[in-house]
Amino acid sequence: MKCRDAKRLMDLSRPGELTVIELDALDRHCASCPACAAERTRARQSESLLARLRAFKPEPRNGDILTASILARVREQRQKTHNRSTAEWFDRIASWLEIPLLRYASALFITVTLLSFVTQLLAIMHSITDLEARLARGPRPQARFAYAINMESVMQMKEAKELDRLLPSRIVVDADKKVIVSSETLAALQEFITSRSAATEESLRAKATIDSLVHRLEKEGAVSLQLISEGETR
Amino acid sequence: MTPAPDIFHRIRAGDMAAFEELVRHYQPYAYSLAVRLLCNEAEAEDAVQETFVRVWRNIGRYDPSIQFSTWLYRIVTNLCLDQLRARRRRNWISFPKENEDGQAIEMRADVDLDELVSTENLVSIIYSLSGGLPETQRLIFVLRDLQDLSIQEVCNVTGLSEGSVKTNLHYARRKIREHLMQDYDVKGAS
DSSP states (O other): OOHHHHHHHHTOOSTTSSOHHHHHHHHHHHHHOHHHHHHHHHHHHHHHHHHHHHHOOOOOTTHHHHHHHHHHHHHHHHHHHHHTHHHHHHHHHHHHTTSHHHHHHHHHHHHHHHHHHHHHHHHHHHHHHHHHHHHHHOOOOOOTTEEEEEHHHHHHHHHSHHHHHHHHHHEEEOTTSEEEEOHHHHHHHHHHHHHOSSOOHHHHHHHHHHHHHHHHHHHHSOEEEEEEOTTOOO | OOOOTTHHHHHHTTOHHHHHHHHHHHHHHHHHHHHHHHOOHHHHHHHHHHHHHHHHHHGGGOOTTSOHHHHHHHHHHHHHHHHHHHHHHTTOOOOOSBOTTSOBOOOOTTSOHHHHOOHHHHHHHHHHHHTTSOHHHHHHHIIIIISOOOHHHHHHHHOOOHHHHHHHHHHHHHHHHHHHHHHSOGGGOO
16 A cells, blocks of 8 residues: 555544455554554544544524524414415426426426317307308397297187187297297197187197197296297298 | 424424424534534524525425435535635635634643533634635535534535545545644644
8 A cells, every 4th residue: 555545544534434454454554654654643633633523512502592583484484475375386386397207297288288278269269250150141040949939820819718818918028029938828728729619720830839839848848939020921 | 302203294284383393303403513614603593594494495395215314414504505605705704713702722632622612612613624625625524523424424415426525525634634733733742
């Protein structure tokens, strides 16, 4: 072993710093080299002083006050954190994004969400364009569940005293000119038309309409009728 | 008494009593490292406060597979190094080799260190011994020779390899020994 290597090793003299082989080599070198042996003695003296410094544990002037200050600051931070929960969430998300897998997953999620949003936006714009075009073409056909009754036939039927008794109280015409018919009224109309001895063409048409309404009523629970003003065709 | 293993879980759940228990247990360790690195009691107390605030704030990121003391030392070390760098930028110079009474501290090998060393004197002695060392050597010297961490713990706190820690330790101790021989009369002792 050279003196240079020995000096390096003698500075690592505390337990666990040198291997048994290194320690043995150092011992053998110092036994044959007075200069290194003297240096080693000084290293040990130095270590002895440091050991005494090490044994002294500095303590804060008032540990309880320091603890109280720490807890007060943490409580203050906690309060601020409550007040800044949004900011904290951003911080948390930022810290999560430090994990590569989450970062890539987030990027993928954002991309898919954006693509989905753009696709739906385009679909909505297309629907609006289509709707505008259809509105420009003229009035729309009646809704699916609207059933028409020719009021002429109703008026003819109203001539009969029995129907006159039924209609005014049970048929409501709303602002959209839809006739709202209750199930009892429909049943009464059906019974009335069926019971008529001289069935006219108009009454038969009204009966067919009412029959379909009754059928629909059983399925839907309620129906609305479109009021067709005089002169209009069905 | 060492805190219960579930203490970190309780702190994460916002339990202030658990946090107080943790502070009371680890505060002396954090303080002794801070005062040995900064050689200034007031700054060391500030560093300890900041350390535990960071512990509270980042407890969710703490990995229980590493020792808490290692994680704590890492935070203290980073804060103290930042403080030392800021001090250097301000050309902050302190710690004359004097005690509170203005008398020069004499650290002879035959002097009873137990009588000599108080916290005030200690910071001056450490500063006079290690103040001239480069940052890394000083940090490793304090962690290993004053804070009494094992080589492996020093590696974990500093992030340096074992070889690098030993090399820095060798240079630091040699310079300190030379300093002791020149200024503190170690040479004459037997």
